[in-house]
Amino acid sequence: MKAVLSLPRRTTYADYLAAEQNSERRHEFIDGVIVAMAGGSDEHNAIVAHFTGLFMTRMARGCHGYSSDQRFWIPAKARGRYSDGSIICGKPEHPAHDSQATTNPLVIVEVLSPSSEGDDDGDKRRDFQSLASLRAYVLAAQDTRCVKVYRRNERGEWRDQPDVYRGGEAFELPGLTRAIAVDEIYDSILDTEGRSLLR
Helix, strand or coil: CCEEEEEEECCCCHHHHHHHHHCCCCCEECCCCCECCCCCHHHHHHHHHHHHHHCCCCCCCCCEEEECEEEECCCCCCCEECCCEEEECCCCCCCCCCCCCCCCCEEEEECCCCHHHHHHHHHHHHHHHHCCCCCCEECCCCCCCEEEEEEECCCEEECCCCCEEEECEECCCEEECCCCHHHHHCCECCCCCEEEECC
């Protein structure tokens, strides 16, 4: 049986790693504070699973899709973060102090929820965008058929506004061999009006 996690208000990254190893839930390390991650709704979790399946059928040679258990180290902010999904091309790069975290994602995916939307499209987005390897940051709604993609241009600069894709449209991502249709993400989860098909 895993130990019950007792969280200090502020701690070191080494203590965070020790606590995370024995925890049944995932936590992020934000400015010296261990922050518990909320569980996802049925729709959230199903959309994440759809992304995983769609990635698997489109992955370019030398690239791999990663689950929500993959931790990332953000050197510019000294933060430990998780995402709902990611793509890494080439070998994962690890910081010296955390062999289970990587620093070189090509694509990050977040499925929005009421409790996380402000962070996912705010501080968390900016944290991941500080990684030199990242080329696309994907935000998928869980209550409507809509996907937003923030992209880095050829000069290495992030566009201020995301590209927005809705039902009937498709989008391309780095590391994939062909486009993803928005409807592929939501079919059997949400109807065309955004109503849940899981309830």
